[in-house]
Amino acid sequence: MADSDNMMPPGERTRRDVLGDAHVDRALAxxxxxxxxxxxxxxxxxxxxxxxxxxxxxxxxxxxxxxxxAALGHEEELAMHIRATANTGASENxxxxxxxxxxxxxxxxxxxxxxxxxxxxxSEMNAAKAGxxx
Numbered sequence: 001m002a003d004s005d006n007m008m009p010p011g012e013r014t015r016r017d018v019l020g021d022a023h024v025d026r027a028l029a030x031x032x033x034x035x036x037x038x039x040x041x042x043x044x045x046x047x048x049x050x051x052x053x054x055x056x057x058x059x060x061x062x063x064x065x066x067x068x069x070a071a072l073g074h075e076e077e078l079a080m081h082i083r084a085t086a087n088t089g090a091s092e093n094x095x096x097x098x099x100x101x102x103x104x105x106x107x108x109x110x111x112x113x114x115x116x117x118x119x120x121x122x123s124e125m126n127a128a129k130a131g132x133x134x
Contacts, residue, residue, distance in 0.1 A: 011048030018051065018084050062088035067098040070114030071087060071106035078114060083122040091123055 009015075016024045031039050051061055062085055069078040082095060095118055103111035 011043035014052045015047040018087055019090040029063045030084055040071040059090045063094050063098045066095060067102050070099055071110050075117055079117050079121045082118055
């Protein structure tokens with residue numbers, strides 16, 4: 001672990017592990033006095049107090065988060081967390097299974113929208129991955 005990682009708050013380290021350095025760097029660079037308390041809140045409550053707990057791994061937390069965001073209709077956050085599966089280890093099959101649960105427990109319209117978003121996001125991810133290969 002780099003020295004800068006030792007100085008990093010645990011919530012920020014987990015946030016970076018899940019969402020990637022580029023995403024977190026953009027979010028922190030865009031932080032103003034107005035939303036700084038919000039950035040602190042999500043780093044400590046979501047990323048340190050929940051995502052960093054030892055009982056579930058990042059893959060499991062990722063699948064639950066995707067299902068919850070889909071069920072609640074949070075489309076932008078859903079796409080972000082689908083992209084984060086590249087870091088959490090959740091597979092396309094995991095995403096599909098989570099969204100099937102959404103269909104049964106939260107409704108077909110929520111799952112239909114989430115599946116559309118997942119297909120689009122996964123397609124972008126696969127295209128980007130293919131572009132990275134020689």
